[in-house]
Amino acid sequence: MTDAITVRNLTRSYRTNQLILANDDLTFSVARGEVFGVLGANGAGKTTLVSQLLGLVRPTSGSITVEGVDVVADPDGVKRITGFLPQTELAMRELEVRRALHYTGRLRGQSEADALRQTDSLIDELGLGPVAGRYVNQLSGGMMRLVNFGMALMGRPKLLVLDEPTNELDPHNRRLVWDVLARRSAEEGATVVLVTHNVLEAESVVDRVAVMRRGRIVTLGSPGELKHRLGDTVRMELQVRDGGELGPGELALLGATGTVVPGARDGRYLVHCAPARMPELVTVVTEGMRTMGIEDFRLSRPSLEDVYLSLGDGPDPEPSTVDVTDSAGSAGSAAVPAGVAVLAPPAVPVAAPVKPALRERLARGLTSFKYLWLEQMLEVRSTWWWSLLFGFLMPVAMVFGLTRIGGGLTDQNSLLYIVSGAAVFSVATEGIATLAQRVGVVRTSGMLLYYVSLPISRTAFLAALVFSRLLLILPGLVTPIVAARLMYDADLVLSPMLLVVLPLTCLALSAVGLAIGTVVESMDVIVVITNLLIFVLLLAAPVLIPPESLPLPLRLIGYLLPPTYAAEGLRHALSGDLGGMFLVDIAVLLGMTVLGLAATSRWIRWRIA
Numbered sequence: 001m002t003d004a005i006t007v008r009n010l011t012r013s014y015r016t017n018q019l020i021l022a023n024d025d026l027t028f029s030v031a032r033g034e035v036f037g038v039l040g041a042n043g044a045g046k047t048t049l050v051s052q053l054l055g056l057v058r059p060t061s062g063s064i065t066v067e068g069v070d071v072v073a074d075p076d077g078v079k080r081i082t083g084f085l086p087q088t089e090l091a092m093r094e095l096e097v098r099r100a101l102h103y104t105g106r107l108r109g110q111s112e113a114d115a116l117r118q119t120d121s122l123i124d125e126l127g128l129g130p131v132a133g134r135y136v137n138q139l140s141g142g143m144m145r146l147v148n149f150g151m152a153l154m155g156r157p158k159l160l161v162l163d164e165p166t167n168e169l170d171p172h173n174r175r176l177v178w179d180v181l182a183r184r185s186a187e188e189g190a191t192v193v194l195v196t197h198n199v200l201e202a203e204s205v206v207d208r209v210a211v212m213r214r215g216r217i218v219t220l221g222s223p224g225e226l227k228h229r230l231g232d233t234v235r236m237e238l239q240v241r242d243g244g245e246l247g248p249g250e251l252a253l254l255g256a257t258g259t260v261v262p263g264a265r266d267g268r269y270l271v272h273c274a275p276a277r278m279p280e281l282v283t284v285v286t287e288g289m290r291t292m293g294i295e296d297f298r299l300s301r302p303s304l305e306d307v308y309l310s311l312g313d314g315p316d317p318e319p320s321t322v323d324v325t326d327s328a329g330s331a332g333s334a335a336v337p338a339g340v341a342v343l344a345p346p347a348v349p350v351a352a353p354v355k356p357a358l359r360e361r362l363a364r365g366l367t368s369f370k371y372l373w374l375e376q377m378l379e380v381r382s383t384w385w386w387s388l389l390f391g392f393l394m395p396v397a398m399v400f401g402l403t404r405i406g407g408g409l410t411d412q413n414s415l416l417y418i419v420s421g422a423a424v425f426s427v428a429t430e431g432i433a434t435l436a437q438r439v440g441v442v443r444t445s446g447m448l449l450y451y452v453s454l455p456i457s458r459t460a461f462l463a464a465l466v467f468s469r470l471l472l473i474l475p476g477l478v479t480p481i482v483a484a485r486l487m488y489d490a491d492l493v494l495s496p497m498l499l500v501v502l503p504l505t506c507l508a509l510s511a512v513g514l515a516i517g518t519v520v521e522s523m524d525v526i527v528v529i530t531n532l533l534i535f536v537l538l539l540a541a542p543v544l545i546p547p548e549s550l551p552l553p554l555r556l557i558g559y560l561l562p563p564t565y566a567a568e569g570l571r572h573a574l575s576g577d578l579g580g581m582f583l584v585d586i587a588v589l590l591g592m593t594v595l596g597l598a599a600t601s602r603w604i605r606w607r608i609a
């Protein structure tokens with residue numbers, strides 16, 4: 001078998017108030033078509049390892065090759081051949097199951113026909129027929145996980161990286177997932193990297209397993225080999241009544257015949273001993289059943305769980321105690337420092353990063369944009385009525401109401417303020433506030449991790465976010481103008497310049513929304529900032545109210561806010577005043593667009609680090 005993954009001296013450190021070695025000098029290889037398990041306690045470094053395999057986290061040092069692609073030099077190359085199932089919340093939750101699978105296939109570069117074909121066959125294979133038309137976020141946790149598993153399989157990736165794929169699944173569906181994985185690896189030659197805490201289940205699925213602790217691989221081999229290392233032992237599994245604990249005296253009594261380790265459940269203990277000592281152990285247990293509170297016990301051969309538990313959770317092992325076996329034939333190397341050394345030279349030569357031709361990139365970018373845009377449009381459908389309220393009715397209501405305050409409309413200038421103010425207020429609500437909050441949710445929920453793992457460009461992703469809101473934003477800009485014309489036969493100039501001002505206003509305010517949602521760390525702070533902005537717009541900025549009616553401090557604050565310039569630009573355009581001040585407004589809006597998009601592009605964590 002040739003190697004699909006080659007990892008050499010991989011180290012990833014994080015510097016917080018201390019230096020954390022999340023992965024510490026890992027060297028191993030995974031053969032093509034192999035199911036490779038990664039086990040380890042919380043914080044052992046499993047997620048850091050798979051994130052690096054996927055090109056999502058940049059190694060501090062070392063190298064990774066996946067199917068001949070140098071992951072560090074060409075992180076996009078690896079995304080084209082990988083299917084990823086993260087533990088975090090996935091995108092596409094507001095789509096129907098069928099669409100979520102289909103769109104994922106298209107975003108992974110499948111043709112329309114192929115994506116539809118595979119969607120149908122996966123729905124069959126995973127038994128998703130009864131829920132195919134239902135929204136993903138309305139399914140039970142287990143069914144949602146099964147759909148997410150299906151999404152990872154779309155595009156028939158050469159490498160599947162699955163983080164706890166059977167979490168929340170019932171026994172029937174767990175079996176289904178393992179069977180599907182076994183088929184993918186045996187029939188299609190897919191390589192599977194499986195992160196799991198479920199040691200018992202992993203044993204029946206994985207070809208080899210690496211056990212990690214404190215950033216290192218402390219043992220690696222096939223389940224059979226690892227169990228063999230426990231020697232010619234037998235084990236007894238004990239269950240203490242009501243999940244209780246054994247006291248030090250009782251542990252010493254059992255420990256006299258073998259090694260005692262606590263099991264994975266409360267009240268469960270495993271005792272390993274030589275076959276010759278077993279009668280003695282059985283006597284100790286049967287005689288002490290009542291005094292020790294032992295409810296049940298049984299004898300068996302050691303399992304992978306025993307290997308895992310026998311490694312304990314003590315301090316990092318010394319290099320000399322590191323235990324390595326590599327069934328692919330690689331040998332451990334004493335020259336490699338602490339951790340594991342299972343060194344296999346890459347069987348596939350590392351290819352230089354392949355940059356697809358411009359035409360292909362454009363075609364891929366457009367397809368990505370189309371499906372991300374469609375996805376976003378479907379995501380916002382639950383809030384359409386709210387957006388339409390702001391887009392159509394609120395600006396009209398504002399024009400209607402504000403023109404009646406204080407005995408009615410006095411002059412054309414006031415009408416201009418009201419019309420442009422109402423328009424910009426509605427755009428700011430949808431463009432800045434809603435967009436900023438949406439980006440914040442995508443970023444903080446872990447959905448971004450999923451988008452980042454797909455072979456899509458950041459530009460396509462951001463463009464889809466903005467353009468999906470445009471349809472909701474544009475009516476809010478236009479309806480106050482139409483309302484004023486109809487209600488007051490207002491003398492508004494509908495110059496071609498409006499075709500510049502209106503889209504630019506949408507774009508500039510959306511860019512500000514994107515930047516706030518990206519740069520501000522906390523979701524709560526994003527909500528506070530955007531609400532405050534809307535509040536200030538309504539009450540203080542020279543958007544609805546002429547500046548001469550505002551005290552100087554409020555006027556100054558107003559001129560610090562982006563929407564003020566949008567309102568001014570619109571007012572100047574509607575009054576036909578296209579002189580110097582209008583050009584200043586356009587320049588500020590352009591500047592805001594560039595700054596907002598640059599800040600978003602710079603700070604959005606497209607590659608986690």
Ligand SMILES: Nc1ncnc2c1ncn2[C@@H]1O[C@H](COP(=O)(O)OP(=O)(O)OP(=O)(O)O)[C@@H](O)[C@H]1O
Pocket residue numbers: 014015016020021022040041042043044045046047048049
């Ligand atoms: N972005 C980060 N900044 C600082 N420390 C980090 C970061 N990511 C991971 N770590 C640290 O690296 C170590 C390994 O974390 P990792 O998430 O890889 O563990 P894990 O084995 O996947 O754990 P779990 O089973 O809980 O998911 C932990 O100590 C963690 O706190």
